[in-house]
Amino acid sequence: MGKLTVRALRAILMLVLVGTVLVQVGLVWALATDPEDGSLPLTPLRLITILGLVSVQVAVVCVWRLVAMVRRGTVFSHAAFRYVDGVIGSIVAAALVWFAVTAVNAPGQREDPGVTVIMAGIGVAILGVALVVLVLRMLLTQAVALDGEAARMQAELDEVI
Numbered sequence: 001m002g003k004l005t006v007r008a009l010r011a012i013l014m015l016v017l018v019g020t021v022l023v024q025v026g027l028v029w030a031l032a033t034d035p036e037d038g039s040l041p042l043t044p045l046r047l048i049t050i051l052g053l054v055s056v057q058v059a060v061v062c063v064w065r066l067v068a069m070v071r072r073g074t075v076f077s078h079a080a081f082r083y084v085d086g087v088i089g090s091i092v093a094a095a096l097v098w099f100a101v102t103a104v105n106a107p108g109q110r111e112d113p114g115v116t117v118i119m120a121g122i123g124v125a126i127l128g129v130a131l132v133v134l135v136l137r138m139l140l141t142q143a144v145a146l147d148g149e150a151a152r153m154q155a156e157l158d159e160v161i
Helices: 003-032 044-072 080-109 114-160
Strands: none
Touching: 003 044, 044 080, 080 114
């Protein structure tokens, strides 16, 4: 991974992280203030939004750590699995949050249930992304095993020489 690519990815990740934190702080502040002062009522959609932002933040932190491991050349280790698992978990959590948004939105779509079906389809697509990352995790498992075997064979070759 080139330096420019890493810097661009880190800039985007930082932008997303700062943006989600600012939105969360604004929502929590609006929900925590006195209702007579014009605060927002706690609605399921606002609570779901805060939880959805947490799942995005977890994914951003995990990807940041994986990028750091790539730059150090340590991504083919067992330590990378916790971050890949974190990404998978956050994607699944985002899908569950999306399904919750769909359920909250569904009663208002009784005349046009197609919107609910489309939203449910988007939730399934989000789960599909989690499955793609799971497949990539399996590839990482194979790469770590091959890297370990190559290191063992190199050590044996060094002993012979």
